[in-house]
Amino acid sequence: MDIYAHRGSSGTHPENTISAFREAARLQVTGVEFDVHMTKDGELVVIHDERIDRTSNGNGFVKDMTLEELRGFDFGSWFSSDFKGEPIPTLQEVLDIFSTTHHHLNIEVKSDIFPYDGMVEKVVKAVAMMNLDARVVISSFDHGAIRRVKQLAPQLETAALFMESLVNPLNYLRSIPADALHLFLPAAVRPFARGVLDEKVKVRVFTVNEEKHAEALLTVGITAIFTDFPEKIMAFLQTK
Numbered sequence: 001m002d003i004y005a006h007r008g009s010s011g012t013h014p015e016n017t018i019s020a021f022r023e024a025a026r027l028q029v030t031g032v033e034f035d036v037h038m039t040k041d042g043e044l045v046v047i048h049d050e051r052i053d054r055t056s057n058g059n060g061f062v063k064d065m066t067l068e069e070l071r072g073f074d075f076g077s078w079f080s081s082d083f084k085g086e087p088i089p090t091l092q093e094v095l096d097i098f099s100t101t102h103h104h105l106n107i108e109v110k111s112d113i114f115p116y117d118g119m120v121e122k123v124v125k126a127v128a129m130m131n132l133d134a135r136v137v138i139s140s141f142d143h144g145a146i147r148r149v150k151q152l153a154p155q156l157e158t159a160a161l162f163m164e165s166l167v168n169p170l171n172y173l174r175s176i177p178a179d180a181l182h183l184f185l186p187a188a189v190r191p192f193a194r195g196v197l198d199e200k201v202k203v204r205v206f207t208v209n210e211e212k213h214a215e216a217l218l219t220v221g222i223t224a225i226f227t228d229f230p231e232k233i234m235a236f237l238q239t240k
């Protein structure tokens with residue numbers, strides 16, 4: 001099974017931080033998933049929420065702060081005092097970590113709430129500058145954003161994120177177009193996923209933190225998952 005560390009190794013380290021990504025690299029996972037937003041001054045930063053409140057000692061929207069302002073906050077202490085002072089990473093810093101490894105990188109473009117003018121162009125450019133096209137998949141709940149990725153860089157793999165089953169997933173993916181389906185766990189164990197897999201479309205499932213769910217997915221033929229606990233899930237899969 002392909003294991004993607006979700007927001008880095010976010011079960012044991014503060015999500016979307018350099019510490020979480022270094023831990024994922026140490027564990028030799030297949031890849032890492034992380035989320036990108038854009039600051040007031042147009043910098044790409046790695047954080048899940050539109051606001052910084054949940055994962056830092058500050059509050060407010062990413063879009064309303066400059067990178068320098070965001071760098072003044074602590075993105076580690078909310079998780080544990082062991083990670084006090086963790087800064088918000090830029091996209092570039094995360095790409096730098098994995099520039100010399102084998103890992104696949106799933107960049108989730110978080111433009112589904114705020115449109116972030118020019119964000120997709122910046123993400124595509126950053127990936128190209130690092131020669132990472134072959135190891136990157138760009139995903140989004142904003143399917144217009146992944147359509148734009150394909151217009152700019154047809155060679156990049158894209159994935160449409162879904163919370164629910166679709167009536168005709170293959171037709172929909174082709175209409176975007178998107179190469180892969182990233183699917184919420186409860187929808188993935190329903191029979192519809194099998195039809196997609198039969199057509200050799202890549203399906204990756206989020207977020208799989210329990211061994212029994214990894215096992216259930218294997219039985220329906222799903223071979224790629226996102227997990228907050230890659231070490232635990234990899235240990236379990238080795239017993240299979």
Ligand code: G3P
Nearest residue numbers: 033035108139182206226
């Ligand atoms: O990319 C898979 C998963 O991360 C999507 O949901 O809310 O965790 O970003 P979310």
Ligand code: CA
Nearest residue numbers: 033034035108
């Ligand atoms: Ca995500």
